[in-house]
Amino acid sequence: MIDARKSIPAGNEYDGASKSLKRQILKDLRKTESSCGQLKLGRWGRIFATGNTRPLYQLIRPAGSKKVAVSGPISEKGGSLITPQKCRLGRWAEYFEEQFSWPPATQPVEIMHTGDWNVNLSHLSEEEIRYEMSVLKREKSPGPDGLYPVLYKKRLRIPGNPSDKVCWFDMKRMESSCSVNSLSGAGKSTIAFSLEQLLVARGISAYVLDGDNIRTGLNKDLGFSSEDREENIRRIGEVAKLFADANNICITSFISPFARDRNANRLLHENAGLKFFEIFISSPIEVCEQRDVKGLYKKARAGVIKDFTGVTSTYDVPTNPDLVINTDVHDVQECVRQCVEFLSKKGVIPSFHETNPFGGPMPQELFVYDPEKLDAIRQEAKKLPELRLTRLDVEWLQVLAEGWATPLKGFMRERQYLQVLYFGQLVSDDTQVPNLTVPIVLPVHTREKSMLENAKAFKLTYQGRTLAVLRDPEFYRHRKEERCCRTFGTFHPDHPSIKAILASGDWLVGGELEVLERIRWNDNLDQYRLTPRELHKRFLEMKADCVFAFQLRNPVHNGHALLMTETRRQLLEEHGFHNPVLLLHPLGGWTKPDDVPLHIRMLQHDACLDEGVLDPKTTLVAIFPSPMLYAGPREVQWHARTRLYAGVQFYIVGRDPAGLPHPDGSGVDLYDPTHGAQVLSMAPGLPGLKILPFRVAAYDTKVGKMNFFDPKRAADFLFISGTKMRGLARNGEEPPEGFMAPSAWTVLADYYRDSLNKGNQN
Numbered sequence: 001m002i003d004a005r006k007s008i009p010a011g012n013e014y015d016g017a018s019k020s021l022k023r024q025i026l027k028d029l030r031k032t033e034s035s036c037g038q039l040k041l042g043r044w045g046r047i048f049a050t051g052n053t054r055p056l057y058q059l060i061r062p063a064g065s066k067k068v069a070v071s072g073p074i075s076e077k078g079g080s081l082i083t084p085q086k087c088r089l090g091r092w093a094e095y096f097e098e099q100f101s102w103p104p105a106t107q108p109v110e111i112m113h114t115g116d117w118n119v120n121l122s123h124l125s126e127e128e129i130r131y132e133m134s135v136l137k138r139e140k141s142p143g144p145d146g147l148y149p150v151l152y153k154k155r156l157r158i159p160g161n162p163s164d165k166v167c168w169f170d171m172k173r174m175e176s177s178c179s180v181n182s183l184s185g186a187g188k189s190t191i192a193f194s195l196e197q198l199l200v201a202r203g204i205s206a207y208v209l210d211g212d213n214i215r216t217g218l219n220k221d222l223g224f225s226s227e228d229r230e231e232n233i234r235r236i237g238e239v240a241k242l243f244a245d246a247n248n249i250c251i252t253s254f255i256s257p258f259a260r261d262r263n264a265n266r267l268l269h270e271n272a273g274l275k276f277f278e279i280f281i282s283s284p285i286e287v288c289e290q291r292d293v294k295g296l297y298k299k300a301r302a303g304v305i306k307d308f309t310g311v312t313s314t315y316d317v318p319t320n321p322d323l324v325i326n327t328d329v330h331d332v333q334e335c336v337r338q339c340v341e342f343l344s345k346k347g348v349i350p351s352f353h354e355t356n357p358f359g360g361p362m363p364q365e366l367f368v369y370d371p372e373k374l375d376a377i378r379q380e381a382k383k384l385p386e387l388r389l390t391r392l393d394v395e396w397l398q399v400l401a402e403g404w405a406t407p408l409k410g411f412m413r414e415r416q417y418l419q420v421l422y423f424g425q426l427v428s429d430d431t432q433v434p435n436l437t438v439p440i441v442l443p444v445h446t447r448e449k450s451m452l453e454n455a456k457a458f459k460l461t462y463q464g465r466t467l468a469v470l471r472d473p474e475f476y477r478h479r480k481e482e483r484c485c486r487t488f489g490t491f492h493p494d495h496p497s498i499k500a501i502l503a504s505g506d507w508l509v510g511g512e513l514e515v516l517e518r519i520r521w522n523d524n525l526d527q528y529r530l531t532p533r534e535l536h537k538r539f540l541e542m543k544a545d546c547v548f549a550f551q552l553r554n555p556v557h558n559g560h561a562l563l564m565t566e567t568r569r570q571l572l573e574e575h576g577f578h579n580p581v582l583l584l585h586p587l588g589g590w591t592k593p594d595d596v597p598l599h600i601r602m603l604q605h606d607a608c609l610d611e612g613v614l615d616p617k618t619t620l621v622a623i624f625p626s627p628m629l630y631a632g633p634r635e636v637q638w639h640a641r642t643r644l645y646a647g648v649q650f651y652i653v654g655r656d657p658a659g660l661p662h663p664d665g666s667g668v669d670l671y672d673p674t675h676g677a678q679v680l681s682m683a684p685g686l687p688g689l690k691i692l693p694f695r696v697a698a699y700d701t702k703v704g705k706m707n708f709f710d711p712k713r714a715a716d717f718l719f720i721s722g723t724k725m726r727g728l729a730r731n732g733e734e735p736p737e738g739f740m741a742p743s744a745w746t747v748l749a750d751y752y753r754d755s756l757n758k759g760n761q762n
Contacts, residue, residue, distance in 0.1 A: 187327040202349075394467065404645060550583070555601055698719045
């Protein structure tokens with residue numbers, strides 16, 4: 001290691017002018033944060049931060065000292081001293097040259113000895129960094145660049161357990177205190193410690209101060225009188241300030257009943273140049289008393305505990321907190337997510353992608369949960385202009401609101417629309433690039449555009465109900481041919497989705513959504529319509545350690561069941577999982593008229609479970625709300641990416657997914673039947689999703705049941721397509737025994753018989 005400290009004592013006396021100059025530099029940097037003080041902690045910033053000379057030498061050596069730009073001595077400009085980074089680097093180059101002969105730029109150097117100088121070019125260990133830091137704290141003299149290393153020591157974060165990750169963040173973004181405040185039993189400590197755990201797992205230095213680590217030590221001399229409560233919060237504020245000043249996120253979790261104490265702590269931090277955020281955990285006292293984990297409310301009501309906040313002692317409800325979290329509405333996971341989102345927006349922490357319990361990305365719902373905010377928006381909506389939605393529009397609204405299209409915050413703006421059309425991916429604000437291959441847009445007619453284009457917001461209604469408010473609308477031309485050709489690979493007017501697009505408006509409108517209520521269809525199937533977050537909860541209740549999904553828009557036959565059963569066997573025996581759970585996830589949005597209706601499919605799926613074709617203990621049946629597009633390989637990517645947000649890790653893809661016969665009536669498939677699986681296996685932006693190709697199953701006439709196709713005895717297999725299956729049902733014919741569970745076939749046959757009878761009556 002290069003030891004940049006000379007043999008001169010730390011207290012070496014410099015002439016008065018030199019010391020005056022350096023003091024002025026220090027003062028000026030602290031006061032104005034000149035270019036040197038504002039350096040981002042990239043590679044150079046980290047090197048200057050530690051004051052360690054070995055990395056500086058490594059940085060300078062390849063070019064040689066003469067090639068390092070030196071802008072001259074530290075000079076004055078406009079009355080203030082400046083120290084450009086090039087100048088500083090140049091000073092170090094000159095310094096090294098004075099100590100020993102400079103090696104040629106091309107000469108490899110591992111270890112070099114020149115007198116007492118030892119240059120070791122290996123990586124710094126954590127122990128060495130800590131040693132250097134301890135020396136810097138003792139050192140009083142400046143380096144060759146004329147600046148005191150101590151100026152930068154506060155910007156260094158030392159890696160440490162439990163994360164074992166090095167994260168370099170500008171001190172101005174990290175130093176802050178978060179005061180989590182509420183009544184007893186509202187959930188503040190649970191949220192605080194969960195937030196701490198999440199931040200530390202991401203390599204961010206965070207620490208919780210609460211009663212267990214403060215009142216048992218530092219404040220054990222304090223009681224619960226008003227004076228002691230005030231002193232308790234004052235001390236906590238001082239400790240939190242020290243933590244924040246040391247470049248930590250300090251989370252305080254206390255009952256702070258008096259507004260004046262909270263305001264004093266905010267002022268304490270702000271006067272020190274530190275960020276302070278008040279997070280109010282809002283929960284009705286009735287809910288807190290129901291929880292009463294420690295039995296404190298019961299004791300307070302009985303008079304055992306005196307001066308108990310909320311019962312016998314007053315509590316000043318925060319009037320203007322930075323963040324309000326409703327623990328009576330949200331679970332812990334959602335509450336922590338809101339905290340992380342808030343800290344990210346405030347620039348305290350970098351954006352990072354929260355994961356769901358099964359490792360995939362976390363869905364972002366667009367519902368307004370806060371009761372006060374919801375009521376305010378409903379009142380506002382009464383005065384807003386109105387856009388009436390079609391059923392198809394509402395289906396897409398449901399997809400957006402429940403988080404299936406995360407990170408979209410609403411219907412696509414033009415920039416997002418073009419990314420999806422031409423790249424098949426969406427670049428979000430936090431640099432995430434997820435797969436997204438189908439446009440999610442809101443068409444409007446010219447008349448509607450004229451009415452709404454000057455509005456800052458308008459309400460979205462369906463059948464007289466206000467479902468959402470769209471804010472900051474952006475209108476752009478609906479180029480239908482371009483959209484269709486990019487999405488479907490054809491512009492044939494008889495394609496069912498293209499037909500709907502051609503009939504829609506000539507304009508598209510995008511904007512952020514505030515959704516006011518869950519989308520309910522009141523068709524006796526709403527209990528199956530589970531959001532991604534609700535699916536997470538159900539999987540956890542089923543104790544799943546792995547989730548695999550099978551999406552379909554047709555009835556389940558025994559070939560499907562064989563495939564799903566075989567997949568579970570592989571996950572158990574070959575992948576080592578203990579309880580893989582199947583998500584049987586039929587598409588529940590719009591489908592073309594000749595497809596089997598949703599309610600019939602759901603009855604048929606239930607019959608398969610009742611007969612044991614699928615194991616109800618390891619199968620969860622839920623409805624996927626998306627409309628069908630019939631867009632082939634593009635749509636199969638959409639189907640797969642949405643399941644990531646539901647917690648799915650393995651996705652079964654079949655033959656010709658999302659395909660259909662060519663609309664020209666030629667009888668050939670519009671898309672190659674194998675391309676869906678091939679494209680999905682190569683698709684970008686699907687992290688953590690493993691694709692399981694569909695093994696072809698057919699009716700094995702030799703054994704009288706569905707079996708995996710064996711090309712060596714192809715003549716023994718009978719292929720029954722969806723079209724042929726529907727034809728058998730319409731004609732009242734029975735399929736071969738073993739093709740489908742009898743009760744499941746009865747559901748299908750009854751539907752087609754009833755449809756035929758109704759058609760004859762008409």
